[in-house]
Amino acid sequence: xxxxxxxxxxxxxxxxxxxxxxxxxxxxxxxxxxxxxxxxxxxxxxxxxxxxxxxxxxxxxxxxxxxxxxxxxxxxxxxxxxxxxxxxxxxxxxxxxxxxxxxxxxxxxxxxxxxxxxxxxxxxxxxxxxxxxxxxxxxxxxxxxxxxxxxxxxxxxxxxxxxxxxxxxxxxxxxxxxxxxxxxxxxxxxxxxxxxxxxxxxxxxxxxxxxxxxxxxxxxxxxxxxxxxxxxxxxxxxxxxxxxxxxxxxxxxxxxxxxxxxxxxxxxxxxxxxxxxxxxxxxxxxxxxxxxxxxxxxxxxxxxxxxxxxxxxxxxxxxxxxxxxxxxxxxxxxxxxx
Amino acid sequence: xxxxxxxxxxxxxxxxxxxxxxxxxxxxxxxxxxxxxxxxxxxxxxxxxxxxxxxxxxxxxxxxxxxxxxxxxxxxxxxxxxxxxxxxxxxxxxxxxxxxxxxxxxxxxxxxxxxxxxxxxxxxxxxxxxxxxxxxxxxxxxxxxxxxxxxxxxxxxxxxxxxxxxxxxxxxxxxxxxxxxxxxxxxxxxxxxxxxxxxxxxxxxxxxxxxxxxxxxxxxxxxxxxxxxxxxxxxxxxxxxxxxxxxxxxxxxxxxxxxxxxxxxxxxxxxxxxxxxxxxxxxxxxxxxxxxxxxxxxxxxxxxxxxxxxxxxxxxxxxxxxxxxxxxxxxxxxxxxx
DNA sequence: CCTGGCACTCAGCGGCGCAGAGTGCCAACA
DNA sequence: TGTTGGCACTCTGCGCCGCTGAGTGCCAGG
Numbered sequence: 001x002x003x004x005x006x007x008x009x010x011x012x013x014x015x016x017x018x019x020x021x022x023x024x025x026x027x028x029x030x031x032x033x034x035x036x037x038x039x040x041x042x043x044x045x046x047x048x049x050x051x052x053x054x055x056x057x058x059x060x061x062x063x064x065x066x067x068x069x070x071x072x073x074x075x076x077x078x079x080x081x082x083x084x085x086x087x088x089x090x091x092x093x094x095x096x097x098x099x100x101x102x103x104x105x106x107x108x109x110x111x112x113x114x115x116x117x118x119x120x121x122x123x124x125x126x127x128x129x130x131x132x133x134x135x136x137x138x139x140x141x142x143x144x145x146x147x148x149x150x151x152x153x154x155x156x157x158x159x160x161x162x163x164x165x166x167x168x169x170x171x172x173x174x175x176x177x178x179x180x181x182x183x184x185x186x187x188x189x190x191x192x193x194x195x196x197x198x199x200x201x202x203x204x205x206x207x208x209x210x211x212x213x214x215x216x217x218x219x220x221x222x223x224x225x226x227x228x229x230x231x232x233x234x235x236x237x238x239x240x241x242x243x244x245x246x247x248x249x250x251x252x253x254x255x256x257x258x259x260x261x262x263x264x265x266x267x268x269x270x271x272x273x274x275x276x277x278x279x280x281x282x283x284x285x286x287x288x289x290x291x292x293x294x295x296x297x298x299x300x301x302x303x304x305x306x307x308x309x310x311x312x313x314x315x316x317x318x319x320x321x322x323x324x325x326x327x328x329x330x331x332x333x334x335x336x337x338x
Numbered sequence: 339x340x341x342x343x344x345x346x347x348x349x350x351x352x353x354x355x356x357x358x359x360x361x362x363x364x365x366x367x368x369x370x371x372x373x374x375x376x377x378x379x380x381x382x383x384x385x386x387x388x389x390x391x392x393x394x395x396x397x398x399x400x401x402x403x404x405x406x407x408x409x410x411x412x413x414x415x416x417x418x419x420x421x422x423x424x425x426x427x428x429x430x431x432x433x434x435x436x437x438x439x440x441x442x443x444x445x446x447x448x449x450x451x452x453x454x455x456x457x458x459x460x461x462x463x464x465x466x467x468x469x470x471x472x473x474x475x476x477x478x479x480x481x482x483x484x485x486x487x488x489x490x491x492x493x494x495x496x497x498x499x500x501x502x503x504x505x506x507x508x509x510x511x512x513x514x515x516x517x518x519x520x521x522x523x524x525x526x527x528x529x530x531x532x533x534x535x536x537x538x539x540x541x542x543x544x545x546x547x548x549x550x551x552x553x554x555x556x557x558x559x560x561x562x563x564x565x566x567x568x569x570x571x572x573x574x575x576x577x578x579x580x581x582x583x584x585x586x587x588x589x590x591x592x593x594x595x596x597x598x599x600x601x602x603x604x605x606x607x608x609x610x611x612x613x614x615x616x617x618x619x620x621x622x623x624x625x626x627x628x629x630x631x632x633x634x635x636x637x638x639x640x641x642x643x644x645x646x647x648x649x650x651x652x653x654x655x656x657x658x659x660x661x662x663x664x665x666x667x668x669x670x671x672x673x674x675x676x
Numbered sequence: 677c678c679t680g681g682c683a684c685t686c687a688g689c690g691g692c693g694c695a696g697a698g699t700g701c702c703a704a705c706a
Numbered sequence: 707t708g709t710t711g712g713c714a715c716t717c718t719g720c721g722c723c724g725c726t727g728a729g730t731g732c733c734a735g736g
Binding site: 139141149159161233235238249250254256 | 439472473475477479485487489493495497498499571572573574576577587588591592594595
């Protein structure tokens with residue numbers, strides 16, 4: 001049923017609809033794309049596409065609009081990823097190169113992505129679980145109060161206050177700091193629990209409690225998932241699709257503020273490949289008329305976090321995918337340099 | 339011209355308009371508020387109020403709507419601050435008490451404020467300039483590479499990487515750390531430059547360059563204003579005033595994303611008293627139909643930062659002001675306990 | 677200074693009819 | 707069997723019209 005020309009018709013419908021935001025009819029199609037067939041033929045093809053659920057009519061005697069299924073087919077088989085122009089690439093690089101620290105890199109990335117795609121941008125902070133330890137510092141703020149500072153290879157810094165059950169001497173603390181660093185610097189977070197398990201035994205009994213407390217606090221910091229922060233920008237772009245307003249925009253804004261929802265959305269696709277989730281494919285009901293384009297990024301070849309954009313299902317997929325991929329690459333590069 | 343009854347009429351107009359979101363007429367006024375006079379009299383008063391610019395008609399033969407000037411008068415002379423109910427107070431306290439660290443306190447505050455006022459909440463991170471130093475830590479990551487960690491009394495942690503012109507020995511670094519801490523811990527940031535000015539002289543000439551580099555980096559961190567981060571929440575509440583949509587909401591979303599704009603908005607009122615900025619009083623042109631209610635908060639009696647809400651000029655001022663003030667107090671309390 | 681009465685104004689709403697775009701179907705043709 | 711032109715039909719969107727009702731301003735009387 002789906003011969004070559006029908007796919008071509010679907011592609012044309014998607015392209016036109018994305019451009020004009022209006023249902024597209026058979027006549028307009030044959031005019032704008034040189035399909036080499038008459039409107040009548042296109043009408044037959046459209047009827048078939050509708051039969052199969054790739055397109056739909058908003059009302060009788062209106063043009064056709066792609067369905068989620070139609071967009072899916074378009075993304076999977078009909079559309080490539082449109083590479084950015086080289087001025088665009090240079091602008092990205094230049095913009096990101098100006099960043100002074102991790103927070104700044106992330107902040108700039110969000111702005112960049114929002115501007116480039118003219119949609120809502122979402123960037124997850126580099127996840128702890130894939131990172132390695134660069135340094136651990138312990139500071140005695142009071143005899144039984146220690147501050148733990150953890151520095152990761154992505155430049156992220158986590159700190160935490162610890163109240164120990166018993167005081168920990170200055171020399172013991174220095175000893176613990178040295179032992180900790182020699183064991184875990186450069187290691188994956190997932191390795192750390194194993195590596196520090198027997199550390200308390202090196203200390204005198206009356207200090208073991210305090211040492212254990214410090215270590216368990218360190219481990220907590222490592223696994224803490226609530227710290228999977230993300231940053232969102234470009235929400236003003238939501239106002240661009242101005243049809244039936246409050247109904248469309250409100251649930252999206254609400255979903256965007258629920259970090260949990262967004263994290264699950266980004267996390268859904270394992271691995272770092274580019275993922276497109278279209279309309280009803282999104283679990284969250286507020287996002288059933290939006291699509292999410294996301295991809296992993298990282299300092300090495302492995303992804304440490306994800307970034308992406310949220311926009312209407314009626315979006316320019318090739319262009320958006322190109323921008324998302326390009327930004328992810330450059331961010332990865334910047335992180336690697338650091 | 340502005341006798342007691344006319345003020346009463348203005349108050350009634352504001353209250354009704356805020357409640358119904360529709361222009362209010364003379365008849366409805368006399369019915370809902372017992373003004374003890376006839377609609378005709380109220381009409382005369384309304385004409386006078388309009389003459390003076392406190393109210394306006396959207397079109398001839400429609401009811402009246404308060405102007406910015408009318409709201410101003412209402413806020414300054416007619417409305418008190420409505421205290422929260424005690425269940426509300428308990429809910430706030432309970433909600434904020436669950437916070438585990440500074441980030442969490444701020445995040446919870448934003449959510450709370452947005453829910454309580456049903457408007458957009460803005461919370462500024464405790465500002466560095468008013469804070470005192472709790473601890474400074476220096477870590478040698480490499481011979482000529484030092485990480486500076488600054489901990490403030492509000493629990494905030496700033497870190498920064500420093501590349502020194504020459505290597506700094508481990509003992510010198512420990513020395514510098516000790517001297518720094520003994521001099522500046524507990525001091526206001528503004529005092530620090532004076533206190534560390536002569537520190538390099540205590541070191542051997544070949545290390546003075548490195549020491550100076552570290553110190554100037556410390557001072558930079560202290561004055562860095564770009565770090566005046568703020569957190570925004572409840573943007574979905576913007577969709578509540580659903581009239582003439584894209585035009586209203588878009589510039590507001592854009593302004594909210596411009597940290598600079600929002601910081602200036604919050605910063606405009608010096609001191610920590612509650613400030614209400616109405617409509618065109620806001621410098622930013624995207625916010626001319628919104629009002630900003632803000633107040634300082636802090637761990638002591640002095641404000642370290644501000645928080646507030648952004649909403650339509652047509653907002654419940656007494657209620658909003660009550661919520662903002664209450665939240666600021668509780669946040670201050672939480673910070674002080676820490 | 678307040679009040680009731682009265683004429684006037686205007687936004688909002690529903691009904692009406694038209695124009696235009698688009699469809700489905702059919703018969704003819706390659 | 708697939709393609710094409712023709713034709714009748716269906717609807718949305720838009721502008722027009724007139725009505726209703728809320729609200730006003732003004733005036734004369736208390």
